[in-house]
Amino acid sequence: MLKNGSKEQREIIINAFRGHAPTLLRIKHAAEVLEYAYNDFANAHQRYNIITEFYGKEFILFREDKIRSLTEILAEKPEKKAVIMKHLDEIIGAVNEKETLRLSILHKLMLDFFENCDEEKKNNLLDSLKDKIPEFIHTPDGAKLAIKLIWFAPVKERKLIVKNFKDLSVKAAMEHYGHRVLLALFDTIDDTVLLNKVIVSELANDMKKLIEDEWGEKVIHYLVHPRDGRGIDKREIAFLAEGDSNPHSKKEKKDRYGQLYTGITENLYPYLAANFEELVFEANKSSFVVACLETTSQYDLFDRQVPADGRKSCNEAIVELAKKDFVPMDQEGFHIIEHQSGSFVLSAILRCDSALPEEERLSVALVEGLTKQQLGSWISCNKGCHILLKMLQVGGPKVVEKLKAAISRKHLDNYKSKGANLLKAHLDGKTGK
Template identity: 90%
Template sequence: MKHLDEIIGAVNEKETLRLSILHKLMLDFFENCDEEKKTNLLDSLKDKIPEFIHTPDGAKLAIKLIWFAPVKERKLIVKNFKDLSVKAAMEHYGHRVLLALFDTIDDTVLLNKVVVSELANDMKKLIEDEWGEKVIHYLVHPRDGRGIDKQEIAFLAEGDSNPHSKKTQKDRYGQLYAGITENLYPYLAANFEELVFEANKSNFVGACLETTSKFDLFDRQVPSEARKSCNAAIVEIAKKDFVPMDQEGFHIIEHPAGGFVLNGIMRCDVDLPEDERLSVALVDGLTKQQLGSWIACNKGCHVLLKMLKVGGPKVVEKVKAAINRKHLDNYKSKGAIVLKSFLDGK
């Protein structure tokens, strides 16, 4: 251990921090040394963490240093991510370090100023990136198995017992989420069709527009006007003529991801005021003929059924009026069968 301590000190002085072998040595050292040596290693690395998070061992070491660091050192660690947050978010291993910062740092004002604001200002680049999307997803839904795998969640949870984090998860995550809402939702509304159809970000989009559930770690509230803008974007996409099995591109009602998103968002309608409900936006924005045409496909029938189940009296009245029962009886899809059963009160 003594020789390892000397080697790490010497190599560190030679500014070769990007070497993966050094990351392995430092991680092994940190995991096996006493508190004093941990503190010494932290002191030598606290202003250099962004330089070695590009390898699995380097990222793991950085995370463990963040958990170990007292409040003062944590502030310095955060400040050293200035102008490097987007780069870190788009790294295979580096993005995990940002998640650890979100979990650990109590000074959310500083974290929003240095890290989250940089991420918010590069929303398009991050959401289009495999790792960047995970970081934004985490700010919306921390510890969500749809965004990161269970093993990673379990590892991050190891840091929850660190002695220096005092703020509740509810407060910390809520304050960080507030730092991205102003940029996130306008981006979603402006790029909804591309995200759902081309980028295959249906899980991400659905997660951003969900209401708070018992599984959430904080009370996530989508700003009212932001939700209305996203609903309006969906309505514009849904207005397009529905041609079943269109070879030039599926309508949102028939597209696998589109139907998933519609049902997922509408599931939350029961928890929302009427003017924020997607089901209301759809019946207000689409004609009777447009809504009624959806019975021609299985997914369309399921969406109409969801509207009947979650919608208020106005939605139910308009959906029933749009469904031509004689035409519906001619369809044999599973969706058509369950829709008919529901209409018949079975």
């Protein structure tokens, strides 16, 4: 009836639950019906009324029009805290079993309880859930509870939490909410050897699946660039930062993140090189590619060093794409020079050349891998001129010499794009390097 009934019929069913939610949650099949109604059909106020029934009989008899968090309720009525905590403690203890643990209603109740109970009750809840974390991270409240439990947990319990992600790391990484729990583990766990062995190695072995997935890519991005606003929402970064003051994480961030990064590099860069064309021409993947290949800046939380072999193999992949015949405005498919995402990647990687040894520079790889004719053909489009200009600005004497030999000034004078004008000015010595 919930699934196929009219809006009015659903309202009648949901209203019929009034006063019975705590009883229904204790019965397996009834709990599933309550969960279905709560998640799929109840509006925000109806969900609030269902949850507050677990706070005690007073909230069944006297319903409120204003939706408030339990913390707000307790701030206004501190005398009710003992009774409400007792009700929540009892219901959580009664239904905290495998079948019920996946229900979002229970996740909400446990989160309310954890955020408002005393230290002893927090420890009791942690003790009952520490080996079950992966089972309830698929909902927003479940993931938030898991993260807060990780922050709260002492070192011994943290190790157990990590071990329980064995064979479940990839699944968690690809979940809308579950992936956030992995980020919290990366932020918090000092035993990076264990993290790399149990979680990071599993992620590394399924690189393709993760990078192709919206949430999986964010997890890999975080291992490369933790707390990077290009990879995750700034509100999520702010929430994760709340755990930085936990009393059990002792290792320096730069050491923790650096050690986790080394666990992903062996698989990450060969994957990028082998799939460069697919990744670079996809707008929402190009920024990920850049994040993986850019050099460390003042905004990074650790000294990230791309393995030399990994960078060289990616440069070689770029050269192979750049070698393709350049046909301006080719409707069959833009050349990497003219493609919006492709030229963005080239520009971003070239900006890093000055910080790299010559053998790892993209500008060097391009002038060594392409003919004069191929390089010179880029002047016929605006983006191509910008790339050539960038190469002249960051390249060493060998790069500059080869580019000047490749660029036909006579042909360049025929083009009036902004890039062409800037390139001409640079060649004429009218701009600084």
